[in-house]
Amino acid sequence: MSYVDEIYARVVEQNPGEKEFHQAVKEVLDSLRLVIDANEEEYRKISLLERLVEPERIISFRVPWVDDNGKVQVNKGYRVQFNSAIGPYKGGLRLHPSVNQGILKFLGFEQIFKNSLTGLPIGGGKGGSNFDPKGKSDREVMAFCQSFMTELSKYIGADEDVPAGDIGVGAREIGYFYGQYKRITGLYEGVLTGKGLTWGGSLVRTQATGYGLVYIVDEMLKHVNDSLEGKTVVISGSGNVAIYACEKAQQLGAKVVAMNDSNGYVYDADGIKLDVVKQIKEVRRGRIKEYVDAVPTAKYTAGKGIWTIPCDIALPCATQNELDLEDAKALKANGVKLIAEGANMPSTREATDFYLENGIMFMPGKAANAGGVATSALEMSQNSQRLSWSFEEVDAKLHDIMTGIYAKVADAAKRYGVEGNFVAGANIAGFEKVAEAMKAQGIV
Numbered sequence: 001m002s003y004v005d006e007i008y009a010r011v012v013e014q015n016p017g018e019k020e021f022h023q024a025v026k027e028v029l030d031s032l033r034l035v036i037d038a039n040e041e042e043y044r045k046i047s048l049l050e051r052l053v054e055p056e057r058i059i060s061f062r063v064p065w066v067d068d069n070g071k072v073q074v075n076k077g078y079r080v081q082f083n084s085a086i087g088p089y090k091g092g093l094r095l096h097p098s099v100n101q102g103i104l105k106f107l108g109f110e111q112i113f114k115n116s117l118t119g120l121p122i123g124g125g126k127g128g129s130n131f132d133p134k135g136k137s138d139r140e141v142m143a144f145c146q147s148f149m150t151e152l153s154k155y156i157g158a159d160e161d162v163p164a165g166d167i168g169v170g171a172r173e174i175g176y177f178y179g180q181y182k183r184i185t186g187l188y189e190g191v192l193t194g195k196g197l198t199w200g201g202s203l204v205r206t207q208a209t210g211y212g213l214v215y216i217v218d219e220m221l222k223h224v225n226d227s228l229e230g231k232t233v234v235i236s237g238s239g240n241v242a243i244y245a246c247e248k249a250q251q252l253g254a255k256v257v258a259m260n261d262s263n264g265y266v267y268d269a270d271g272i273k274l275d276v277v278k279q280i281k282e283v284r285r286g287r288i289k290e291y292v293d294a295v296p297t298a299k300y301t302a303g304k305g306i307w308t309i310p311c312d313i314a315l316p317c318a319t320q321n322e323l324d325l326e327d328a329k330a331l332k333a334n335g336v337k338l339i340a341e342g343a344n345m346p347s348t349r350e351a352t353d354f355y356l357e358n359g360i361m362f363m364p365g366k367a368a369n370a371g372g373v374a375t376s377a378l379e380m381s382q383n384s385q386r387l388s389w390s391f392e393e394v395d396a397k398l399h400d401i402m403t404g405i406y407a408k409v410a411d412a413a414k415r416y417g418v419e420g421n422f423v424a425g426a427n428i429a430g431f432e433k434v435a436e437a438m439k440a441q442g443i444v
């Protein structure tokens with residue numbers, strides 16, 4: 001059995017029931033075969049892959065808090081500190097009822113390679129809870145966040161582990177986490193990113209993942225002598241990533257015609273009015289169906305189906321495995337040219353294989369959505385320097401990082417004879433740096 005197959009079998013056996021983690025490991029290892037086969041003896045001797053797929057540490061804890069009826073609620077809390085070979089653990093906190101250890105391991109594993117691709121010194125981690133912020137009062141969210149951080153604060157620090165936002169964690173939650181961290185430790189340090197601008201946050205962090213996604217799409221198009229001008233775009237989700245992907249795509253001349261949330265999607269043939277979406281999602285915390293109240297010419301459809309809308313470019317920006325083989329076929333039949341992932345692993349393995357086999361230009365999440373964590377790392381730099389950079393300065397750095405990621409991914413694919421396969425390129429380029437650092441640091 002090849003080293004890759006051996007390790008995959010071991011991961012499945014030793015991590016029962018963690019199907020998203022198995023999926024992420026398989027995708028990464030499959031595309032690393034060429035590199036691993038070429039270095040098999042050396043890697044086997046130091047058990048490089050065995051160490052790579054095992055988190056350095058997982059912290060799991062109980063999160064008790066009191067709801068508005070005076071009843072005690074208990075959630076599960078986690079932090080997966082996956083790999084610190086190239087820097088302190090860095091990765092978001094997710095608050096969603098679907099959160100479990102396997103999902104956080106998949107996200108933490110992906111984060112290792114994504115963070116490496118940014119070229120910045122950050123290791124891979126991820127955390128969160130099965131707490132659902134939806135429908136909770138501000139006080140309940142604060143009570144949860146304070147309880148969560150009371151425990152997590154023992155394990156994080158500005159040079160140790162620096163969490164950020166993810167699904168269900170925006171500026172409000174980061175604020176409650178930060179306040180509690182400071183209260184417990186007495187430290188005013190860059191321990192979280194995504195902070196507010198008056199207390200250590202970075203300009204562009206809010207926009208970074210969505211903007212970065214569109215910057216890399218623009219770069220992909222430039223390399224085939226094309227641009228976003230006049231393109232029709234469909235974006236799933238209507239949260240942080242989706243909203244700012246829409247904003248940048250519109251600024252670069254594209255027409256975004258559809259967005260969704262977990263209940264259904266809106267189609268606006270005249271182009272999505274982003275101020276309406278922002279009002280619904282960022283101000284009222286409402287549902288995307290309310291869009292048609294403000295724009296009666298648009299159409300709301302309950303349930304799935306957003307990928308049946310014809311478009312040139314599809315940007316899945318909601319959640320994992322939201323786009324399956326059937327969706328991929330529908331996109332292709334309607335003439336899609338390019339797919340880039342704002343979310344983490346939104347395409348199933350079958351869908352990804354379909355894109356690659358059918359000549360659809362495809363950029364996987366770990367490269368395409370790395371702008372968020374990259375700007376988080378820029379926030380860490382500013383915190384260390386006790387400085388704040390201007391919007392233009394951070395945006396220019398983000399743009400450079402995204403074009404740099406494109407170059408690294410394209411180059412790695414070419415070096416290994418799979419030109420244009422950015423899945424392989426992203427995994428190889430991300431892996432090379434981490435493997436080098438792990439080899440240099442001995443058996444730890």
Ligand code: NDP
Pocket residue numbers: 165166167168169209236237238239240241242260261262263317318319320322342343344369370372373
């Ligand atoms: P948000 O919580 O801000 O938004 C998530 C959006 O996705 C919401 O509109 C949500 O709708 C929707 N959604 C969730 N589940 C489904 C589903 N099953 N079907 C359709 N829509 C769904 O999260 P973010 O925008 O921050 O994150 C989105 C994705 O991007 C995640 O995969 C995240 O890991 C990834 N990401 C985020 C980064 C960031 O900087 N924020 C950085 C890199 C990656 P509803 O309100 O109905 O739940």
